[in-house]
Amino acid sequence: MARSIGIDLGTTNSVMGIKTTHLEIITNKDGEMLTPSCVSAKKKSKLLKFGSKTQFVVGRDALDWMKQDAANTITAVKRLMGRNLGDPEIQKIIADRKCPYRIAGHSRGTSNSLAVVLGGNEYTPEQISSKILGKLKSDAEKKLGADVDFAVITVPAYFNDKQKHATRTAAALAGLKVRRLLPEPTAAAISFGVDTMGKDDATTVLVFDFGGGTFDLSVLTISGGQFIEQGKGGNMWLGGEDIDSAIMAFVLDETAREYGVDDINALIAGQDEGNKNLFLGELKVAVEKAKIRLSDDDSAYIELPALLKDDDGDRIDIDVELTRERFDEMIAPIIDSTLTLTRRLLEDIHFTADLIDKVLLVGGSSRIPAVVAAMETEFGKQKVMLHERPMLAIAEGAAILSHRLSDTYECPQCGKTVSQADEVCNGCGFDLQTYMISEGVFDIVHAAAHDYYIHLENNERYLLIEKNTPLPCEKTETFTLVHEDQKLVHMKFFNIVNDKQESIGDLWLGVEEKKNNEKEPYQIEITLKIDENNLVEVAAEVTELPHIQLSKTLSRGKADEKLFLSMEKLIDATNQNGHDTYTINDLTRRMLSTIRKIDLVIDPETGEVNIPAYESAEMQIDKAARLAETDTTPTSLIYYAEGALSSFGPLIEEKDKAKIQKRIKHLTAMDEKGTYEETLAAHDALDSALDKLGWINTLMTIEKAGECCELHEPAKASLFFNALSGIARSYREAKIDRVSSKLEEILPIAHEVLDQYDSQTGTVYKDIRR
Structure with missing residues (x-):
């Protein structure tokens, strides 16, 4: 039977635990409770026959190897999880030059992500963390003699959506299914609460978690096995x-x-x-x-x-x-910073120090006497409690919750496997329900770690979900597109963290249908969902077209976001350069197709890149940019050619008609899947065939003017269509002079109309407003 464990994925050290009939810290293969969160990439030429040049060493061995090869060894990767290259703290690490390994932008990511370069290869922080989790999984399986497929993994309370998503991705890469991402202070409180509280006790606890790499705070009310988060705070760069x-x-x-x-x-x-x-x-x-x-x-x-x-x-x-x-x-100064953050948290949730019943100190740094003294001065000596196992408390709490969330567990009295739904053990009659309430965690009510906003036009922002809102939660708001012809919708979501705006991801929606003769923009209903793990999912639906909708997690600095940013840059450049409406419409159509491709680029579970999908979307964006630059619109030419065949087919020789049909088909295929060069060559070939139609192109000019008038000046459209009928009649009657006379009369008017409307510039709209 597969086991479910608790994992404290720490900045400096990681710990794993399991609860069966009793709570146990699982030692690693070296017999140690603490596994250093250290990964080293070692070059091994002998491994070439296995298809790899790099061997990863994790834990104590990696820490020892760091003395020989620091440039290819990384510690504290947790601080890089979900971060971006432009983050001031990341730039400080790079500028400090004490970091032996190299941090750089990811070749298939954006500035909202980063890569660690080890052994000449780039790795995401998630990939590095997966090596740590993989070792913990392997060591636990050897120790327990059973597969370990599930885990509750702890994260700093102040982790944002990107950081928690990165943790879940790391787990997936390591072959672990995450039952819950548990805030570290809550995990510590679970360990503390289960050890010391009866089922009828109630207390409000401030958890002061000062670890190796992060400082976490959480205020929880604990009653009858329930853990209710009142608020959280801290600083992930302090430890x-x-x-x-x-x-x-x-x-x-x-x-x-x-x-x-x-x-x-x-x-x-x-x-x-x-x-x-x-x-x-x-x-x-x-x-x-x-x-x-x-x-x-x-x-x-x-x-x-x-x-x-x-x-x-x-x-x-x-x-x-x-x-x-x-x-x-x-x-x-470091202790003063922790006190400032503690006071700020209490202010945010409208608490005062006297409302805190106990202050629980966990994490290795909380053992420092000056830290203990500062908290005793702030809250009173009688309230401050140093956890007996400060380095193990978080893993213990995770193990307890993992046990509670498992589908099955062992009866505490006879050891038989029972279901979570069982009230009494069918083997020995033990009262499981009473035991679970008195000894287990009955429920945890989490809270949102940050404020969640959506970006509106003119750089406005709209608050969707407030910090400390109980989780899970969701908020639905209706917004309006900014133009009646808008087909692209760009939704940008962000947090406010420590008074700074941090992107948590983008979402694009394509609207390919047009309203029936309505001159009002569509409305779009956007739902932001945050689950108990503080992970965000967004759903969007066009109100008037309920079948046009999507629901997915956000882009988070990876390959899909890189493509979306390239797409947005192209759209902005096209808008600024004042292109005609044909170019705008062609670009919009291409971006609708590109969005569908980009949505296939990232595996939602592992975060791995679908290379063919990435390269296809990248080629599409590059082709769209180069075509827009020269106002080349293959779809317009195809439409023109099809119109010529439809309207004036009887006047075109069969061999010319066959050539045009063949080249239409080829351009259509190249426009969809070909490179820029292939598409341009197919475009020029069709254009050349159309040039040989002679006076048919003159008739097409008159027809095009009539179609323009149908859109802009309906009363004037009949002038051109009647002229075409008269020209056709005179041609059939062989009255060539009348044909020439009518052409001389109508062509200047047609050119005047086309000059007026074809020269109009357009805009690719993508924003939303309230």
């Missing part, structure tokens, strides 16, 4: 990593002063690559040990002998004492 960085800076400054080094960072950068990586790896380990030691001792020493050399080749020994007093001064 033990920042404390480590502060200690490292102190150690290097002290060493530089002792040895008279002007720029020790430049000195480190100039070291032999192997020595530099070894030094930075050993320094990180030594700093982490010192930080842990200072939770109990008054001082700690950071010692690294002879790993650095100065410009003269003399060795530099690291030998620095860090006292508790100096350590507390050093991290005071």
Whole structure:
């Protein structure tokens, strides 16, 4: 039977747990409860016969390998999940130059995503995280002796939709089905609540989760097995990593002063690559040990002998004492930041400190005495509780919920497999319902982590769902397209996080049907759904055409978004350059087709790219851009040729008619699937055949003028159609002089009409408004 486990996918370390008849932390293959969240890409030429050049090493082995090959080893990938290359924190990491591996834009993504370059290959953060999850899955299966197919995976409470979607994608790549994405503070509270509370107790808890890479806050009311999120906050860029960085800076400054080094960072950068990586790896380990030691001792020493050399080749020994007093001064700004965020959360949910019954401290960094003291000062010593297992609490909570969400579980009394729907064990008669209420998690009510907005025309924004709204929830609003002829709808969704606007994805909808003689724009009904995992899905429906609808997750910086951005750039450029309506209509038609192709590019489960679909859509956009640039409209030429055959077929020789029909068919095929060059060649071939029709083109000019008047000046249209009838009659009667006379009379008027209407510029509309 496949098992379901709980996973704390941490920034620094990851932990897994399972609950059966008892709660257990699952150790990895090395017998450790903590698995370092570290991945290394090792080149292995021997693996060529298996079709791969790269071997991934995960966990403790990767952490050790980092000392030899830091450039191809990554830690703290969780901080990169769902982020974009332009994020200030990402740019800070890149500019800092202390990050040994390379962060870059993804070749098949947008600036709303990024890639990590390891071993010369680019990987998304999801792909890297999937290696960590894959190891946890494999180690758990060996330990449990059973398949592990399901998991509850924890995420920071402050993760946005893109970050949570990235976590789910990583799980899918690792072969795990996610039962729930559980906020880390809630997981810790579940562990705490189950351990210490009776079924009739009720309390309001502030969970202060200060981990290795993120700082998470959550206020929960716990009663009768129910966990209700009142609000959440924090900062995903604040954690033990920042404390480590502060200690490292102190150690290097002290060493530089002792040895008279002007720029020790430049000195480190100039070291032999192997020595530099070894030094930075050993320094990180030594700093982490010192930080842990200072939770109990008054001082700690950071010692690294002879790993650095100065410009003269003399060795530099690291030998620095860090006292508790100096350590507390050093991290005071970081602790102040956590207090500011804590107070802000309470203000957001209209709470005061006296409404908090207990403050639960979890995460490795929460053990620091100065952190504990600050929270005791803020809330009162009697309220502050340091979790007995701060590094394991989150995995424990995930394991408990995973057990609760499983279809089956083991009877606590006899061990027989029972169903979640069973009230009594049919093996031993044990009262399962009472046990689940008293010992399990009965229900969790989550809340939206951020405000959710939609972008309107003129850069306006409209609030759809407010922060801290109970989940799951959905909101439906009706908007109006901006023009009666609009066929494209671009919906942009975003959060406001720490007072900054962050995109959470785009959606495009194509409307290929036209209203029946109505001069009012369509209305579009948009529904934003957020599930209990804080994952977003959008549904859109054209009110007047209910069969035109879509429902999907959003583009999130991947290959589909790259194509959509290219499409939007093309549309904006075409609008700015003032093209005629034929070009606008042709481009609109192409974009409708392209949208359908782009929707097939990303696998909704794994996030993998469908390369043929991507390349096809990319070619379509490129072809549309090049055709629009020269106002070449194959569909207009096809329509013209078909009109000539339909209206004046009897006047065209059979061999010419056959040639035109053949070239219409070829241009139609190339227009749909051919390259720009193939389409242009087919266009020119048909155009050349039409040029040889001689005076038939003159008649087509008159007919086209009449069709223009039908649209714009209906009363004038009969002038041209009557003229065509008269010309045809005179031609049949062989009255050539009358034909010439009528042509001389009507052609100038026809050209005047076509000059007036063919020169009009158009616009590709795509926005919405209230």
